[in-house]
Amino acid sequence: MLLWVSLLVLAPVSGQFATEAKPVVFLHSPWTTVFQGENVTLTCKAFHLDASEKIKWYRWYLMEKTQSETSGNTHEVHESGDYRCQAQDSPLSNRVGLLFSPANLILQAPLDVFEEESVILRCRAKANTVLKTIKLYKNEKVLEDHTVEIPVEMLTDFHIHQASLKDNGKYHCTGVKEDDQLVSSNSVKIEVQELFPRPVLRASSTQPTEGGAVTLTCETQLSPQRPDVQLQFHFFRDRRSLGSGWGSSPEFWIHTIWRENSGSYWCQAQSMNPSVQKQSQRLQIQVKKVVPDIRIYPRPELVFEGQELVLICSVNGVPGPITVSWYSKFKLRTERKLHTSSETEFKIPVVQKSHDGEYYCVASNSRSSFRSDPVTINVKVPVSHPILTLRTPGAQAVVGDIVELHCKAWRGSPPILYQFYHEDASLESSSSTSGRGASFNLLLTAEHSGNYFCEANNGQGFQRSNTVSLSVRVPVSQPVLTLRASRAQTVVGDMIELHCEAQRGSPPILYQFYHKDVAVGNSSAPLGGGASFSLSLTTNHSGNYSCKADNGLGVQQSEVMLLSVIVPVSRPILTLRAPRAQAVVGDVVELHCEAQRGSPPILYQFYHKNVTLESSMSHSGQGVSLNLSLTANHSGTYSCEADNGLGPQCSEAVTLFITGLTGSRSGPVATGVTGGLLSMMGLAAIALLFYCWLPRKAGRKPTFDSSRNQSASDPQEPTYHNVPSWIELQPVYSNVNPNRGDVVYSEVRTVKVENKQAAASDPELLKNTDSCVIYSQVKGAYTAAPKPQLLAASPPQR
Numbered sequence: 001m002l003l004w005v006s007l008l009v010l011a012p013v014s015g016q017f018a019t020e021a022k023p024v025v026f027l028h029s030p031w032t033t034v035f036q037g038e039n040v041t042l043t044c045k046a047f048h049l050d051a052s053e054k055i056k057w058y059r060w061y062l063m064e065k066t067q068s069e070t071s072g073n074t075h076e077v078h079e080s081g082d083y084r085c086q087a088q089d090s091p092l093s094n095r096v097g098l099l100f101s102p103a104n105l106i107l108q109a110p111l112d113v114f115e116e117e118s119v120i121l122r123c124r125a126k127a128n129t130v131l132k133t134i135k136l137y138k139n140e141k142v143l144e145d146h147t148v149e150i151p152v153e154m155l156t157d158f159h160i161h162q163a164s165l166k167d168n169g170k171y172h173c174t175g176v177k178e179d180d181q182l183v184s185s186n187s188v189k190i191e192v193q194e195l196f197p198r199p200v201l202r203a204s205s206t207q208p209t210e211g212g213a214v215t216l217t218c219e220t221q222l223s224p225q226r227p228d229v230q231l232q233f234h235f236f237r238d239r240r241s242l243g244s245g246w247g248s249s250p251e252f253w254i255h256t257i258w259r260e261n262s263g264s265y266w267c268q269a270q271s272m273n274p275s276v277q278k279q280s281q282r283l284q285i286q287v288k289k290v291v292p293d294i295r296i297y298p299r300p301e302l303v304f305e306g307q308e309l310v311l312i313c314s315v316n317g318v319p320g321p322i323t324v325s326w327y328s329k330f331k332l333r334t335e336r337k338l339h340t341s342s343e344t345e346f347k348i349p350v351v352q353k354s355h356d357g358e359y360y361c362v363a364s365n366s367r368s369s370f371r372s373d374p375v376t377i378n379v380k381v382p383v384s385h386p387i388l389t390l391r392t393p394g395a396q397a398v399v400g401d402i403v404e405l406h407c408k409a410w411r412g413s414p415p416i417l418y419q420f421y422h423e424d425a426s427l428e429s430s431s432s433t434s435g436r437g438a439s440f441n442l443l444l445t446a447e448h449s450g451n452y453f454c455e456a457n458n459g460q461g462f463q464r465s466n467t468v469s470l471s472v473r474v475p476v477s478q479p480v481l482t483l484r485a486s487r488a489q490t491v492v493g494d495m496i497e498l499h500c501e502a503q504r505g506s507p508p509i510l511y512q513f514y515h516k517d518v519a520v521g522n523s524s525a526p527l528g529g530g531a532s533f534s535l536s537l538t539t540n541h542s543g544n545y546s547c548k549a550d551n552g553l554g555v556q557q558s559e560v561m562l563l564s565v566i567v568p569v570s571r572p573i574l575t576l577r578a579p580r581a582q583a584v585v586g587d588v589v590e591l592h593c594e595a596q597r598g599s600p601p602i603l604y605q606f607y608h609k610n611v612t613l614e615s616s617m618s619h620s621g622q623g624v625s626l627n628l629s630l631t632a633n634h635s636g637t638y639s640c641e642a643d644n645g646l647g648p649q650c651s652e653a654v655t656l657f658i659t660g661l662t663g664s665r666s667g668p669v670a671t672g673v674t675g676g677l678l679s680m681m682g683l684a685a686i687a688l689l690f691y692c693w694l695p696r697k698a699g700r701k702p703t704f705d706s707s708r709n710q711s712a713s714d715p716q717e718p719t720y721h722n723v724p725s726w727i728e729l730q731p732v733y734s735n736v737n738p739n740r741g742d743v744v745y746s747e748v749r750t751v752k753v754e755n756k757q758a759a760a761s762d763p764e765l766l767k768n769t770d771s772c773v774i775y776s777q778v779k780g781a782y783t784a785a786p787k788p789q790l791l792a793a794s795p796p797q798r
Helices: 667-697 703-708
Strands: 002-004 024-028 033-035 040-045 058-062 065-070 074-077 081-087 096-101 105-108 119-125 131-138 155-160 169-177 182-184 187-190 200-203 214-219 231-237 240-247 251-254 263-271 276-279 283-285 293-299 309-316 323-330 336-341 345-348 357-364 369-371 375-377 387-391 402-408 416-422 425-432 438-443 450-457 468-470 480-484 495-501 509-515 518-525 530-536 543-550 555-557 561-563 573-577 588-594 602-608 611-618 624-629 636-643 653-656 732-736 745-749 792-794
Touching: 024 081, 024 096, 033 105, 040 058, 040 081, 058 074, 065 074, 105 169, 105 187, 119 131, 119 169, 200 263, 200 283, 214 231, 214 263, 293 357, 293 375, 309 323, 309 357, 336 345, 387 450, 387 468, 402 416, 402 450, 416 438, 425 438, 480 543, 480 561, 495 509, 495 543, 509 530, 518 530, 573 636, 573 653, 588 602, 588 636, 611 624
Parallel strands: 002 187, 033 096
Antiparallel strands: 024 040, 040 074, 058 065, 058 081, 081 096, 105 119, 119 155, 131 169, 169 182, 169 187, 200 214, 214 251, 231 240, 231 263, 263 276, 263 283, 293 309, 309 345, 323 336, 323 357, 357 369, 357 375, 387 402, 402 438, 416 425, 416 450, 450 468, 480 495, 495 530, 509 518, 509 543, 543 555, 543 561, 573 588, 588 624, 602 611, 602 636, 636 653, 653 792
């Protein structure tokens, strides 16, 4: 079986660098291979940083599993495998392999083999096994000088003197029994390890300054498997030995080094048993010439009356020990020595203005003295409370103006740092070296209104000015005029609100309202915002509106708003226009409907016996007409309706009578008709006088007056009339006084033309269902005149 023998872990020793301190396992006896039935004692050696701390427990592991825990550092085992140990507060050790062999012959070797050591390899047979000869093999070759051919008792030792790398290899042994049977042992691999590596020389500085100190360190590390080995060290410069020769310390101190000490340095390390000696590489050390650097500076840098002043002398490049002397040179005085000490600081507890002047220091050692450059001390006076002044181009600060903020402290040593603030927010800082104060300019916006102050500071603490308020006036922006109505279309009688508002502008703001460039009202907004003005609409209120806003910084006018006031339609008038006095089948009759008032467009609708005939839109505001080619079915009542979206209005109904064409009468008949007509006219005159007399007596105005004088009629009610046209002798039919619901009658007028005779047909009195309505029928007497029928007015039937 192949057994690996290797170095475990490198632990720290005095004066050498080390890795993490793992515990180390030692064997007693020292062999890694034994016979079955034998025991091996393991010892766990821990390396604690705190040597005074007692280790309370040790754990033992076999094949990575905990085998036991002990209070001591020893543990007896009898099983093959890899063992590890762990001490309290330490990591696990490296593995140690043990072999408990059942073979008749084994080769035993130590756990570790180090350079220059003497090593024993033991070829051992069991007690009941007798061998005639034993041979030792290295890498399958017989070591002739170790071959024996003598009767063997129980064991045979083979020696390796002063082990080195050439002894590395795989070893085993063989034996021959008395019956000439050959037996072979296990294999063991030997690796010779370094007791310690080649040392490395290090210096605290390889370019020290003349007069300084240098520490040399010879660094190496000793294997923890040989804790009893002691190392010694020796230091050299070029070929000269340094110090007293060999010593146990890996460090060598040069307290004062000079330029002549420059050279090549190296060290040696050696162990006594075994005797191993190793030498480091050479290290060049070059000593630099002294370049003294002497400086003086005050603390604090800005010195104020009443403070403590500390002068510091910085000394570099001067080999010690040194002493420092302090000198001053006041104005109009000679220089004098103030103090000498080994300290590098000089204090003036309470500085006064009289301490102004130049100061310097001198550093001295046993060889020479070095002087610093002088430093000038100016004792400063703390600043007084500053005064803040705001300078504007006008009496009022307006957006767009440039305002100057000027801050000045009347006392205080320059330079003085001035800081400007707006509502505790820092704006700008400026330093003044002349004592005239500092200024800061602002291009004003509305956000710059508020409180301002400034601070002055020359290093002794800041002083704050009193607060100054600035109110920035904002000119009004172009106002916006809004017309607020209760509905989408404004109608006569509605209340409308005119609201004018400027989005920007400092209050108070005066608003003025205009209609066609004529002022109609004004209102003030003392807190800003907008203002309103109300109107009760009439037809005269249509037109362009605008408003103006003024807060004393200029007038702004709104855009023009157009207001259209819509007038509801009045009751329309229906007029029937016929080509002759009597409407006859085949005639063309024009129905004309018109509302005297109302905003266009107006929709007109015509009705015959409450049935819609036709509708027409008037965009000009005038009435509309409908032409009918008469048939017998066109007799009856007609009406019309007008609507402009604000509610329809209906006319009074007009009745149309239509007759067919008849033959002419004889002359005698015409003569009789003329006489009847005269009689009927006399009766009609008497009835008319009686009719007019009754209202007068009752204190009422006669009805025919209103029909004759249209201006006296109710302007809200329509008047219906027929306009004469087309023929020389044509009756015109009118509804007289249609505004009076209790009196309705017809009036017949004739227009006479030369050489024509007017005659009336047989009189016939027609009566309506309303007893207050009188109908009369009159015919003009002329040859071959047809029998006409009258147009009668009646109330609307819808």
